[in-house]
Amino acid sequence: MKLAVAGGTGTVGVHVVEVARERGHDVVVLSRSAGVDLVTGSGLSEALSGVDAVVDVASTQTISAKESTAFFSAVTRNLLTAETEAGVGHHLALSIVGIDQAPHAYYAGKVEQEKIIRAGTVPWTILRATQFHEFAAQIRSQTSFGPLTVIPRMLSQPIAAREVAERLIDLAERPPAGRVADLGGPHEERMAEMVRRYARAIGARGLVLEVPIPGAYGRAMRNGTLVTTTDSDHGLQTFDQWSAAQAR
Template sequence: MAGATGRLGRHVVDVLAERGYQIVPMSRATGVDIITGEGLAEALTGVDVILDVAAWHDSDQEAATEFFRTATRNLHEAGRSAGAGLVVAASIIGNDKATAGFVASQQVHEEGHLSGPLPARILRAAQFHEFVGQLLDWRRGDVAHVPALPTQLVACRTVAETLVDLATDPEPPARPDPGTPIPEIAGPRRETMAEAAQLLGARRGVKVVAVDGSGLPDAEIAAAGAFLPGPHAELAGPTFREWLDTQP
């Protein structure tokens, strides 16, 4: 599994382990680099399904696009040589509408998987509950300015469970029909990112001020709901407030 030690990857590892599957965690921390290819062939030996939840570390579109282009190509080529039968990858809801930033880089990520030599399944997810804390960590001083853009936050654990369901579906893998919507997973409650941040800020003693998102990539289409789940999306809890109540 690529990205095994990341924010989402840790949860995927937990779900796989709980369901009794053997896991080969792949990250630089485990000696596998999906960009340089170091350790990749050895890690994929005997693997049936490749899970790709690797992520780039900043929002620069060009750098993120190159990361996903290279990583996807390497995973498919090494996976084919190793005899893997399927790749399952995490993506972002609304990336097909994005024109800039990290979200737009997911277009190359998805296309690389869907056009690669191995059959691939994609799961588009809403923004994670866990991302809200990162927004507060990025603040300067005692006040966090968070965009009041609509979202339908989902827990990483919920996304991980859905990814594992896709990866272990007994149906024979097939290339998706171009007219079939890519599966989506989102939380059950629509809110703004600022509203969620205010809930967390109240617990951390951080003042959160809602802003309009000006200057962010695709803020105008985001405000119009471009990154909200479609009518075919699976909606699953917990809500952000419910999830927050379970955090230490």
Template sequence: MTSKIAVAGGTGVVGRHVVDVAGGRGHDVVVLARSRGVDLVDGTGLDEALRGSEAVVDVTSVSTQSGRGSRRFFGAVTTHLLDAGARVGVGHHVALSIVGMDRAPDGYYAGKALQEELVTAGPVPWSLLRATQFHEFAAQMHARLQVGPLHPVPVMRSQPVAAREVAERLVALVEAGPSGRVPDLAGPEVLRVPDMVRRYARATGARGVVVPVPLPGRQGRAFRDGSLTAGPGADLGTQTFDQWLAALPG
């Protein structure tokens, strides 16, 4: 059975795949983005865009490591999506969160913690999927963290998963109906993030020296001790990091 699905963050890393997967399964997809006349932070245009949608998939993100900034963003976006969804009769809110973020709810993860609180206590029936970092995380680290020729990268263990596989799981949740908190989704292997960034740089011909940097505090400990990798009962994807690298445009 096909549905009308609204995708918040539909132009992002995972959102593009959600739009593609949902469209390929015959669903009518609406992308919620400023370029489409919708401002998720202040709620402009949201009621009209959501009208007639059976489900909302929220895969929004923000580039910040500030806990205050992250909470401000996810608090506003989640509140607007839930309130507008309740007003126009959306029956299912599907949210994407991060494996292990509750063990170190600081910085960016502080906003994700607030998002989960709002969704689980909100007025719209919900499903919540936590996933590990995507393969694209290595490219993001290389691009964002640079001091001259150096790329300081956090000492971190990750279990990277394919963004496409996350999208497929999210669309399957839409089709299954409100399911609450579902098993986490992670990739098939645990890797060290500095090594991932080096391998990405080699594969793409990018220059610079990757320097591992241990971060302080409980978030730094969570990065290092494997808190952000899959625990018992998690589902595992199939695409490895090397397979993702091999599929990058030449």
């Protein structure tokens, strides 16, 4: 198959590209370095020539609902338009567990993304996953102030980005399936404790302070909205196994 990966240079995207190539697929990475701008749509039509399926794992770093919605709306509409013109038969998107119950901040954009996909004419598959193991390292780097790291009170169910990528390619190799079973990690974890354990694993010192985020967005982070339910699938690699691998 010929697959195009939007966001193919990101945290999960690099794994999607790697897994697809390991399985013998021809992969096109949709990125600015390859002459493709997902936000404006520039270069998309040419890049999708002969593509069988598009795997969209593009993301943006913002907690603004307005900015997130603008980004995901533009990217999704541009992809679907170009896919229709190129005759692509499958649009596969990675989304986030629980967003319909927490349509705030960054998640607002993901909710809009799903709406646009469902309303489009390109046959589709949506996989919702929980946060990746890498999220603990990312949030630590963003919220550290000298020896102090401030972490929002959050219940998570971290999963290996590689395992998410493997599931995405499994789905890309099959016909469009609509909304499929959610995918989460093997265990529920408190984000602050994840950050503490990650810091120990890499030999970092400092104080990790856990604070509740106010409002509906903060409640969703704390109350289990963002973890899987009983009818979901689960990965195998634990957060501690991932952390140990980073230390090596």
